Amino acid sequence: MLYYLFEYLDKTLDVPGTGVFQYITFRSALAIILSLMISTIYGKKIINFLRNQQVGETVRELGLEGQTQKAGTPTMGGLIIIIATLIPVVLLTKLNNIYIILLIVTTLWMGTIGFIDDYIKIFKKDKQGLKGIFKVIGQVGLGLIVGSVLYFHPSVTIREKSSTPITFNQKENVISSVPVEYKSTATTIPFVKNNEFDYAELIAWTGDNYHNWAWLIFIPIVIFIITAVSNGANLTDGIDGLAAGTSAISVLALGIFTFVSGNIIFSSYLNIMYIPNSGEMTVFIASFVGALIGFLWYNSYPASVFMGDTGSLTIGGIIAVLAISVRKEMLLPVLCAIFFAESASVIIQVTYFKYTKKRFGEGRRIFLMSPLHHHYQKKGYHESKIVTRFWIVTILLAIVSIVTLKLR
Numbered sequence: 001m002l003y004y005l006f007e008y009l010d011k012t013l014d015v016p017g018t019g020v021f022q023y024i025t026f027r028s029a030l031a032i033i034l035s036l037m038i039s040t041i042y043g044k045k046i047i048n049f050l051r052n053q054q055v056g057e058t059v060r061e062l063g064l065e066g067q068t069q070k071a072g073t074p075t076m077g078g079l080i081i082i083i084a085t086l087i088p089v090v091l092l093t094k095l096n097n098i099y100i101i102l103l104i105v106t107t108l109w110m111g112t113i114g115f116i117d118d119y120i121k122i123f124k125k126d127k128q129g130l131k132g133i134f135k136v137i138g139q140v141g142l143g144l145i146v147g148s149v150l151y152f153h154p155s156v157t158i159r160e161k162s163s164t165p166i167t168f169n170q171k172e173n174v175i176s177s178v179p180v181e182y183k184s185t186a187t188t189i190p191f192v193k194n195n196e197f198d199y200a201e202l203i204a205w206t207g208d209n210y211h212n213w214a215w216l217i218f219i220p221i222v223i224f225i226i227t228a229v230s231n232g233a234n235l236t237d238g239i240d241g242l243a244a245g246t247s248a249i250s251v252l253a254l255g256i257f258t259f260v261s262g263n264i265i266f267s268s269y270l271n272i273m274y275i276p277n278s279g280e281m282t283v284f285i286a287s288f289v290g291a292l293i294g295f296l297w298y299n300s301y302p303a304s305v306f307m308g309d310t311g312s313l314t315i316g317g318i319i320a321v322l323a324i325s326v327r328k329e330m331l332l333p334v335l336c337a338i339f340f341a342e343s344a345s346v347i348i349q350v351t352y353f354k355y356t357k358k359r360f361g362e363g364r365r366i367f368l369m370s371p372l373h374h375h376y377q378k379k380g381y382h383e384s385k386i387v388t389r390f391w392i393v394t395i396l397l398a399i400v401s402i403v404t405l406k407l408r
Helices: 002-011 018-022 024-052 078-092 098-123 132-152 199-206 215-236 242-261 264-270 278-299 308-325 329-335 337-360 372-378 383-403
Strands: 167-169 174-176 186-188 196-198
Touching: 002 018, 002 078, 018 024, 024 078, 024 278, 078 098, 078 278, 078 308, 098 132, 098 278, 098 308, 132 215, 132 308, 186 329, 196 199, 199 215, 215 242, 215 308, 215 329, 215 337, 242 264, 242 278, 242 308, 242 329, 242 383, 278 308, 308 329, 329 337, 329 383, 337 372, 337 383, 372 383
Parallel strands: none
Antiparallel strands: 167 174, 186 196
């Protein structure tokens, strides 16, 4: 809203200094400061409200050190992240930008699913929360929306690369060598020289018009990514500060990708895909990072509040949509390796347990406990040490991810 106000003041009334709002960097700086202030100042009020409403975490007895002290700690703290993210976004972004619209929808959609899950756990006294099938239906529904919009919406385009200068062809009376914006399901493969891959190529065997049917492969891929990443973030939220800290680092790296991919000068210099209008996502990311850091103020050990599924599912959904929108989803196994390691540990543990129970009559385990962070807790590592080391690993992976802009 403020963006449009200052745009009016600049272009209509010519008020000096108001043109600074046109710069993504300026609005991103304001967004991170504003979201940080909202999450830290008003976060305490939200925590007190949750505590007064007796919205406390019910902790299952898993034999982990310090676990019993966490019972009763307010949960649903993801509301802090959602509120602190959306207020600066509404004030400082171009609300008609299709990427911003998708991210707002993602935040509200996944936040609602997580809120319902937490509500059932707390007020209905059902430790299982929302049934898994309904969570999956919600994630698939969001994937259908995001995939369909990214595929069919006319504003979602990429611009072809052009290393030749712009020239005027007098004979044909046209300008040649001008980059053209076009619809595409192309994405980026990390560490590869010619690193663009079009999902449509997967169905090239169907005939000459295979591009017209690319949505049949693109939308299911989007659904899978959103489901996988949101569940990975959900599993990572198990000890104080782990999900919020690792997510802030990963999202910050994605912010660099959105900024350079949405800037025609930087994208040309780095020889990467230029995605028109995608730079606006940098403002959303700045707001999101500020909200996560502000939440971490209260969620660091010992936590005053837990994010609950309200926060973890939202975080995963946002990260997935950001990566897909900026065509960096194939980088997620590197950038969000912690999420995938947590998910993989659960899958491996459950699969191996069922296999050995069927084969030997008794279930055996590979990890002392899953998800992975509980395995290290069982080995005697303190929560703070586990979280700090996971943050360090995420920082290293974020650096590796950023390096892929030039390392191919």
